[in-house]
Amino acid sequence: xxxxxxxxxxxxxxxxxxxxxxxxxxxxxxxxxxxxxxxxxxxxxxxxxxxxxxxxxxxxxxxxxxxxxxxxxxxxxxxxxxxxxxxxxx
Numbered sequence: 001x002x003x004x005x006x007x008x009x010x011x012x013x014x015x016x017x018x019x020x021x022x023x024x025x026x027x028x029x030x031x032x033x034x035x036x037x038x039x040x041x042x043x044x045x046x047x048x049x050x051x052x053x054x055x056x057x058x059x060x061x062x063x064x065x066x067x068x069x070x071x072x073x074x075x076x077x078x079x080x081x082x083x084x085x086x087x088x089x090x
Contacts, residue, residue: 013039016047024058030065033090049079053087 017035021028042050052075053061063069065087071080 012047016050024062027058027062027065030087030090034087037090038086045079046083049077049083052080053083 017039021031038046053064056064060069064071064075064084067088071077071084
């Protein structure tokens with residue numbers, strides 16, 4: 001792994017956690033549990049997929065996290081689906 005990986009840089013980890021703060025408490029709870037379990041092992045691909053999910057509105061993100069919807073269009077890729085499975089399992 002290169003030194004610019006997410007897990008190798010405390011500043012990158014802090015930025016990602018800050019960006020993950022959401023307006024809906026349900027999303028916050030799921031994301032906090034996710035970070036508690038997986039933060040140290042996230043790959044750059046995981047961070048990229050999480051960044052795509054964090055670009056969504058709170059309601060769209062919640063629908064995906066609670067499996068009310070499945071990823072579509074640009075989100076429907078293996079990295080996002082893998083990360084979404086981890087998020088749904090926490």
